[in-house]
Amino acid sequence: DTAVSQTPKYLVTQMGNDKSIKCEQNLGHDTMYWYKQDSKKFLKIMFSYNNKELIINETVPNRFSPKSPDKAHLNLHINSLELGDSAVYFCASSQVGLAVGELFFGEGSRLTVL
């Protein structure tokens, strides 16, 4: 059973398109995140949701819109894709009040914008 699962794993698309990446966690955690890993392996937080409420939004262009229909899901929708959006996007989850800093990551979704 995969604890944090993301789909799709690979996504190749043209500039200007709109795409979504889905994330689901079956750990019962109340907090979910999206991180972006660029080509140099730098990992930066984009968003965090706690119980469906946005709590961290790290100066991400508003072309990126996270949506959390329930606390087990956090989807990422990207409008008008640009070349610079090419990266690996990681979803993660954690439980507030339990182990500090222990995040559980999905396997990543590699987005390539042509």
Next chain:
Amino acid sequence: GNSVTQMEGPVTLSEEAFLTINCTYTATGYPSLFWYVQYPGEGLQLLLKATKADDKGSNKGFEATYRKETTSFHLEKGSVQVSDSAVYFCALSSLQGAQKLVFGQGTRLTINP
């Protein structure tokens, strides 16, 4: 702001060699410190952590000690194995509750048999 700096990779070692990956941080307050590992084709996994000064985190033969005086959290292992080949990330968290992790740039480690 908070930041983490790791030694640049890639690092290539022979099996059974001693490993050190340096990590230093800048933070306000008293952060918790972490090492995460990313095996090929997988997401990141927590390897070890330390939540206060002089704490030592350890797991799978890896160790790191929280040194407040040098703002460091270097990762060490006495004898590496081929299966340790991965990318290692140092990270800090200074915001309880929001669990906001700030990562270093990652260090790719390759162990040759």
